[in-house]
Amino acid sequence: MVMQMNATQPFVDQFDDVQSRLPGSKLPWLEAFRKAGIEKFSTIGVPTIKTEAWKYTRLPNIDCKEFRSANWENGQVAVNAVAEFLSDALNQIRLVYVNGIIRPDLSNLTNLPDGISFEPLTQALESDPEFIESQLCTEELKYDQGFSALNAAMMESGTIFRVAKGVQVKEPIEIVHMNGVADAPIIGHPHNVFVLEAGSQATLVMRHAGIGTSAYFNNAVTEIVVGDSAILKHYTLQTDCMEAIHLSTVNVRVGKDATYETFNFAIGGRLSRTETRVRLEGRGAHCNLSGAYMMRGREHCDNITIVDHLVPDTTAREVFKGVLDDEARGVFQGKLIVHKYAQRTNGHQLSRALLLSDRAEMDAKPELEIYADDVKCSHGATTGQIDENALFYLRSRGVPEALARNLLIQSFIAEALEEISDEKVREAIAGLVVHWLPADCFSVDEWVQA
Amino acid sequence: MLEIKNLHATVGGKEILKGINLTVNAGEVHAIMGPNGSGKSTLSYVISGKDGYEVTEGQILYNGIDLTEMEPEIRAAEGVFLAFQYPVEIPGVPNVTFLKEAVNAVRRHRGEDELDAMQFVKMIKAKTEELGIAKDMLKRAVNVGFSGGEKKRNEILQMAVLNPKLAVLDETDSGLDIDALKIVSDGVNQLRSDERAILVITHYQRLLDHIVPDFVHVLAHGKIQRSGGKELAFELEEKGYAEYGVAAE
Numbered sequence: 001m002v003m004q005m006n007a008t009q010p011f012v013d014q015f016d017d018v019q020s021r022l023p024g025s026k027l028p029w030l031e032a033f034r035k036a037g038i039e040k041f042s043t044i045g046v047p048t049i050k051t052e053a054w055k056y057t058r059l060p061n062i063d064c065k066e067f068r069s070a071n072w073e074n075g076q077v078a079v080n081a082v083a084e085f086l087s088d089a090l091n092q093i094r095l096v097y098v099n100g101i102i103r104p105d106l107s108n109l110t111n112l113p114d115g116i117s118f119e120p121l122t123q124a125l126e127s128d129p130e131f132i133e134s135q136l137c138t139e140e141l142k143y144d145q146g147f148s149a150l151n152a153a154m155m156e157s158g159t160i161f162r163v164a165k166g167v168q169v170k171e172p173i174e175i176v177h178m179n180g181v182a183d184a185p186i187i188g189h190p191h192n193v194f195v196l197e198a199g200s201q202a203t204l205v206m207r208h209a210g211i212g213t214s215a216y217f218n219n220a221v222t223e224i225v226v227g228d229s230a231i232l233k234h235y236t237l238q239t240d241c242m243e244a245i246h247l248s249t250v251n252v253r254v255g256k257d258a259t260y261e262t263f264n265f266a267i268g269g270r271l272s273r274t275e276t277r278v279r280l281e282g283r284g285a286h287c288n289l290s291g292a293y294m295m296r297g298r299e300h301c302d303n304i305t306i307v308d309h310l311v312p313d314t315t316a317r318e319v320f321k322g323v324l325d326d327e328a329r330g331v332f333q334g335k336l337i338v339h340k341y342a343q344r345t346n347g348h349q350l351s352r353a354l355l356l357s358d359r360a361e362m363d364a365k366p367e368l369e370i371y372a373d374d375v376k377c378s379h380g381a382t383t384g385q386i387d388e389n390a391l392f393y394l395r396s397r398g399v400p401e402a403l404a405r406n407l408l409i410q411s412f413i414a415e416a417l418e419e420i421s422d423e424k425v426r427e428a429i430a431g432l433v434v435h436w437l438p439a440d441c442f443s444v445d446e447w448v449q450a
Numbered sequence: 451m452l453e454i455k456n457l458h459a460t461v462g463g464k465e466i467l468k469g470i471n472l473t474v475n476a477g478e479v480h481a482i483m484g485p486n487g488s489g490k491s492t493l494s495y496v497i498s499g500k501d502g503y504e505v506t507e508g509q510i511l512y513n514g515i516d517l518t519e520m521e522p523e524i525r526a527a528e529g530v531f532l533a534f535q536y537p538v539e540i541p542g543v544p545n546v547t548f549l550k551e552a553v554n555a556v557r558r559h560r561g562e563d564e565l566d567a568m569q570f571v572k573m574i575k576a577k578t579e580e581l582g583i584a585k586d587m588l589k590r591a592v593n594v595g596f597s598g599g600e601k602k603r604n605e606i607l608q609m610a611v612l613n614p615k616l617a618v619l620d621e622t623d624s625g626l627d628i629d630a631l632k633i634v635s636d637g638v639n640q641l642r643s644d645e646r647a648i649l650v651i652t653h654y655q656r657l658l659d660h661i662v663p664d665f666v667h668v669l670a671h672g673k674i675q676r677s678g679g680k681e682l683a684f685e686l687e688e689k690g691y692a693e694y695g696v697a698a699e
């Protein structure tokens with residue numbers, strides 16, 4: 001308990017210190033919201049391994065006083081080497097943030113279709129504060145996790161994305177976050193709100209890249225509403241650096257006959273943790289929460305999913321695959337909750353990990369909680385090593401060992417990538433997989449085309 | 451081409467091969483027959499270099515060079531090919547990708563230009579037609595969900611594209627119906643040439659009706675017990691392996 005107090009208090013102090021410099025400080029409702037957030041955070045505190053959702057993940061010691069946000073330092077933190085990184089980005093509509101600061105010079109909104117609003121939170125607080133208020137301020141602060149509550153208090157960046165009724169956009173829209181090249185460790189609490197109105201469709205790609213080597217702490221909360229018959233494809237590509245702590249909580253509500261598809265791809269990060277909570281609220285609602293991660297060194301990746309099947313005829317599918325080398329650790333905790341009236345629920349959950357080293361470790365806990373009687377649910381978790389017979393088979397055909405290993409790793413991950421319905425994004429991720437692999441390996445082109 | 455001298459090998463600390471002597475010249479087809487558990491697959495793995503199969507004594511000379519310390523991929527690139535008794539399934543790797551990487555790895559080793567996608571597809575299409583192999587086998591993941599016959603045909607396809615100098619076929623006939631047996635043996639017969647040596651390992655004489663060997667050897671208790679011409683196969687078919695101290699199956 002004492003430990004927890006010690007870790008919690010500096011964040012509270014930091015809030016007291018910077019609150020007047022946070023965006024929207026003149027909005028009374030936001031001030032109240034932030035207050036509620038910090039109070040909740042002080043009561044809950046930072047998670048420890050006694051917190052169920054943090055059972056296998058120990059939060060590294062963060063001395064938050066060392067961390068700064070450019071958003072409250074009222075200035076730009078030095079950043080170079082950005083253009084180079086962006087050159088391989090999917091060249092399209094995007095907002096680019098560097099160390100949490102929006103960079104209009106790198107963003108591209110020229111082809112934004114009608115019926116879509118896509119802007120930084122800081123800007124939306126000025127242009128449309130009523131909308132933000134309507135999204136944030138429910139009767140009671142809903143956050144019951146320490147870091148989500150802290151985000152409510154500290155939010156200083158983030159993106160607001162709204163798609164009007166019936167508007168359908170095919171091309172992926174991108175949010176790019178670059179972190180790491182800075183004079184001091186960077187802290188950020190982005191708060192995103194994505195609302196797809198009835199019958200709309202969009203694809204959103206969020207890229208988080210660690211450029212450079214300095215530490216950063218990112219504590220994001222994303223609130224998503226997928227309206228009736230709407231489809232949101234939401235992909236996250238995390239290439240965080242070794243010193244990064246990246247926490248993300250995603251809360252999703254899915255309406256009648258609507259689909260929420262998400263894929264979280266993570267390579268790197270001292271701690272990369274994504275908690276996705278989905279409420280299937282309308283008949284025929286469907287979600288696919290899948291992901292892949294590739295970790296080495298002492299990196300740690302944690303995926304948590306909680307799906308509430310609240311009404312009849314909803315479906316959920318989850319496929320997570322991870323590759324862990326050296327002393328890397330992976331965690332998967334997935335829970336499907338089938339509520340009493342949610343008949344004919346169909347739920348499938350799979351976690352598979354490939355350990356490349358005997359010091360690597362995987363903890364998987366798939367869970368079903370079923371209160372209805374007519375349901376189809378399955379879950380499974382496996383952890384294994386490279387198949388030595390397959391390796392020999394490849395080598396006996398002349399394929400050098402390093403290449404053969406890479407091919408087997410690639411094929412292991414490829415199964416998860418099949419969950420991604422957007423071809424462009426799937427290819428982009430296949431490219432990142434190749435990038436992660438050691439030594440020489442197959443080119444992406446060959447892989448994808450086969 | 452292949453000269454095995456006093457070969458002893460252990461698997462999991464147990465001696466399985468206990469002094470094999472065998473010479474196979476270019477242009478020849480040799481058959482090795484023997485009861486289950488006599489060490490036939492062990493011999494094929496030792497020749498191709500599988501981990502865990504340890505040579506404790508003797509030599510395997512391939513064109514005068516000892517293979518025993520060589521990595522399996524180098525052996526393959528140098529022209530040694532093993533058609534597996536139990537071909538391995540590799541989920542997620544399309545057969546065509548597998549074949550292309552294998553062919554190009556071998557070409558790189560030999561100092562030849564790699565085949566680009568176009569060239570490769572052209573080559574592989576011609577081969578599948580030549581061998582009477584259905585094209586959809588190329589798209590599917592390596593051996594995953596293949597029938598026993600398809601797996602063996604896939605081995606023959608790999609052999610045909612890799613163009614080995616020494617081919618070892620481990621019970622390629624087991625579990626095949628007559629049609630599949632014909633595809634497989636036609637494939638092997640097409641490869642018969644003065645520059646190539648083929649070692650056919652089998653439990654039954656049946657395959658040897660299709661691939662007629664120049665020499666037949668009986669392997670039992672980790673040793674070649676007897677060698678002879680193709681008539682030895684007929685004798686084994688009739689009498690079984692009883693005279694080698696193996697109970698009839």
Ligand SMILES: Nc1ncnc2c1ncn2[C@@H]1O[C@H](COP(=O)(O)OP(=O)(O)O)[C@@H](O)[C@H]1O
Pocket residue numbers: 461462464466484485486487488489490491492493
């Ligand atoms: N991995 C292994 N570990 C221990 N013993 C093995 C292993 N593989 C094969 N053996 C043993 O080696 C002997 C020969 O096996 P094998 O070469 O497969 O025979 P064949 O192919 O002639 O049927 C058998 O007694 C078998 O049990």
Ligand SMILES: [Mg+2]
Pocket residue numbers: 490491492535620621
């Ligand atoms: Mg055998």
